Amino acid sequence: MPPLAGLQSGSGSKAAEQFVIPPEIRKLYEGELAIFKAQQEAGAGLVADEALREFQRDYQNRETQMGPQGLPTSYQLCRDFFVRARPGQPYRLFPEKDFIVSFEDFLEFITDANSPVSSLALGYTLTEGFIYNVNSSDAPGALLLTTQDGPSFGFRAASMIRRGNELTMLLSLAEQPDLQVMAALESELGQELDVRPEKQALLENQKLRREKYGDNRVVAIEGADLLPSLAAVRFDLKNRVFAGRCFLRDMGDRWNTETDVLASFSGEIAEDHPGFQNMVGRLDTYSTVWEMAKTLTLLPAYLDAKVMLIKTEKRETRIAKLPLSKRREIERAPMSHRKQFRNISAIRVIRSKSDTVSGRTFSPPQFQIAVDGFWRALKDPDQTGKDAEGLPVTGRTWVRAHVRHKDRPAPSEIKTIYVKASLSDARRRIEEYRRRMAKQPDAIVPEPLDVVYPAPTATSMSGQSRSGMHGAYVYIMRCQAHLEHLYKVGFTDRDPEIRARELSSTTATPSPFEVVRAWPVTEGLAAERAAHAALSAVRHSATREFFQTAFSDLQLVVETAIRPWLLQAP
Structure with a gap:
């Protein structure tokens, strides 16, 4: 069903009469739209939940204007954070739990010789269907992680959700760029978007986006020589493999996006396409990001170990400050979606300046890059496909690869992460x-x-x-x-x-x-x-x-x- 916003009821023509919306469907849609608008204003205002809400807003706007074919590359992974009452209805975030922790304290916990961290089964302790928003209380780039063959990144926040055997993360990072990366990004500035015909509305909206987000540019984190970037990752916890990766850089009016999820390209390219293989190769160079994501699978163990230190903090949302006209738009949403305050579970650790984890090294849990196949989205989101083990799954199906990574088997060596002080x-x-x-x-x-x-x-x-x-x-x-x-x-x-x-x-x-x-x-x-x-x-x-x-x-x-x-x- 197309979005209700794009339809007219009883407009006079025979064609229009075919699309008269039944009152019960209209009522359902308007209720879901009220929830969508309420969720946009009811976040904690921290890095993790703001990133999710930006994607929620983008997906909703694109589908309203261009239909499902207009959704961006990131959708193939980040859709796991959203649920819809039925196809065509507004995107709704799963329930959220918000945390504030010191990333440095988390690193100390997992690198301590006496740390109880050992089993990846802890990933299953995350309540299924709940989003865990974890924000770092440390300054961006206070500690940077790097590998022997990868660039340096700092951790800002992460959102995590488990759905069955799959754990999906959206990481907010602080990237320390080298000169080659900066030169490559700057060389692309000012280029017009190259989009498929069904996404032409993106070009029409580009002026509006620039008015809101600024001109096309390499965005930097305020007060730091670091770039804000995002990484989306889906883990198969059962088979201990990456099921998909996506890396995004903030370019002001757009995201510079790379992914190894072939379904993102709507069947326009084959798995052996040189452009796709080159993109997968570039993703491999961000080894620090993927090793950091593996490390974050241990966050449940950290939260469990620090449970006695957790204090509840209240944080006001934007709901309380909405004008009356905006409040009326969301009054049909249940109160659970119209929270004026959010409870934040905070672990505030006071550390001495001489007490630092910089200089330590560690090896994260082992996941391999899946090389035996990839997910393909089905045209009908309600259609049933099969996963890698032949079990039924809705909206997508697993396609066994023939040539993907043919000459590039998944690396088997254990990576070492270096913790660098700012x-x-x-x-x-x-x-x-x-x-x-x-x-x-x-x-x-x-x-x-x-x-x-x-x-x-x-x-x-x-x-x-x-x-x-x-x-x-x-x-x-x-x-x-x-x-x-x-x-x-x-x-x-x-x-x-x-x-x-x-x-x-x-x-x-x-x-x-x-x-x-x-x-x-x-x-x-x-x-x-x-x-x-x-x-x-x-x-x-x-x-x-x-x-x-x-x-x-x-x-x-x-x-x-x-x-x-x-x-x-x-």
């Missing part, structure tokens, strides 16, 4: 120390820290400036193309991110250097020499600053060796 605290300590030193007579003070973008050309350093005697960083860097567990340890009296880009541009490495850890110190050269001496047994080459050992051992040795020069928080 450099903002180290930068703050250096700046404070330099201000104090600048007040002393005859003190040689290095130039202020350069901005992170763009990277400047390398400059020579000599004398006391070279020794970093008035504030410097001892760093650990890695390069994805190098041997496993091979790291560079050195010092710089400028921003470590700038030093990493200089090394990337002046060496012959096929992939860039990345800062894994950095400490602010009073004397850079002295601290570096102490670190190198302590690491002499694992030095890769006598003439180069590379060391080969497990990261957890490396960072412990370095931190111990440079302790006399460490700058503590003022």
